[in-house]
Amino acid sequence: MTEQAAPHPVDPIDRAHLTGVSRPSPPIHRYAPSAHLTELVDRYWIPVWSLAEPSTQSTLQHPVCLVVVSDTYARFYGVSRGRSSVTLEGDGWAVGTMLRPAAGRLVLGRSVAEVTDTWVDLGDLLAGGRAERALVHGIRTAMAADPHDPGAHLAAISHVEAWLATHLPVDAPGRLVNRLVAWLGDHPEVTRVDELAREAGLSERSLQRLVEQRIGLSPKWLLQRRRLHDAVEALKAGRGTLAEVAADLGYADQAHFTHDFRTVTGMTPGEYLKDQPVRAPRG
Numbered sequence: 256m257t258e259q260a261a262p263h264p265v266d267p268i269d270r271a272h273l274t275g276v277s278r279p280s281p282p283i284h285r286y287a288p289s290a291h292l293t294e295l296v297d298r299y300w301i302p303v304w305s306l307a308e309p310s311t312q313s314t315l316q317h318p319v320c321l322v323v324v325s326d327t328y329a330r331f332y333g334v335s336r337g338r339s340s341v342t343l344e345g346d347g348w349a350v351g352t353m354l355r356p357a358a359g360r361l362v363l364g365r366s367v368a369e370v371t372d373t374w375v376d377l378g379d380l381l382a383g384g385r386a387e388r389a390l391v392h393g394i395r396t397a398m399a400a401d402p403h404d405p406g407a408h409l410a411a412i413s414h415v416e417a418w419l420a421t422h423l424p425v426d427a428p429g430r431l432v433n434r435l436v437a438w439l440g441d442h443p444e445v446t447r448v449d450e451l452a453r454e455a456g457l458s459e460r461s462l463q464r465l466v467e468q469r470i471g472l473s474p475k476w477l478l479q480r481r482r483l484h485d486a487v488e489a490l491k492a493g494r495g496t497l498a499e500v501a502a503d504l505g506y507a508d509q510a511h512f513t514h515d516f517r518t519v520t521g522m523t524p525g526e527y528l529k530d531q532p533v534r535a536p537r538g
Contacts, residue, residue: 333370357429
């Protein structure tokens with residue numbers, strides 16, 4: 256760690272993971288960033304697993320880029336417009352960094368639209384590979400003795416934070432997109448791009464450029480992803496019938512909700528609901 260206080264555990268509402276009885280999640284340790292990095296980092300997550308059989312984990316990625324270092328790879332991920340999946344096997348771990356919307360372009364050094372739906376190796380991202388080797392070696396050394404140890408997690412995170420601190424300060428467009436995405440998450444009633452542009456104080460064309468460069472996709476996609484995250488949260492919580500969930504999300508009818516959910520997740524809301532640990536009423 257730097258002079259800032261060490262990260263502390265956080266337990267955010269899990270709106271992105273498409274977990275269920277048939278798709279359990281391995282233990283995941285979550286940590287908040289140090290205070291000086293809150294404009295760059297949302298949180299760190301560290302899954303640790305030991306599996307007799309392969310397990311595929313699926314998510315609806317938040318509108319941010321990710322940095323993931325495991326015992327076998329080290330990557331910078333752009334935003335995935337659809338469902339993203341990873342298959343875990345045997346024994347393993349990963350140290351993941353969920354960036355803020357502002358951070359992707361600062362870390363990548365160019366528009367994150369160039370890495371939408373894909374990833375780049377950290378060795379290709381960091382100049383000459385020297386910084387990448389130091390970062391990855393530091394993380395793997397920290398995690399080697401006991402991947403379950405919170406002390407190992409904090410030591411690994413300290414290497415990530417030392418690297419990310421070199422990308423400060425966050426610029427004005429970065430602060431704006433951070434604020435806008437956070438505002439959208441707090442206003443589920445917002446369903447139109449012009450409402451988002453008005454809150455940002457931008458024309459729709461300028462908003463399009465900002466969101467594309469910082470997130471890699473369109474404002475319309477940003478609205479849909481927020482809505483689908485709200486849907487996952489509601490289905491996990493068992494809040495009402497499917498028709499009621501659709502209405503709460505602003506859909507004209509349940510059929511449109513089912514179409515959007517199935518197109519992105521590969522399953523209907525009803526199928527996902529049936530796989531939840533606590534059976535909720537169905538419409």
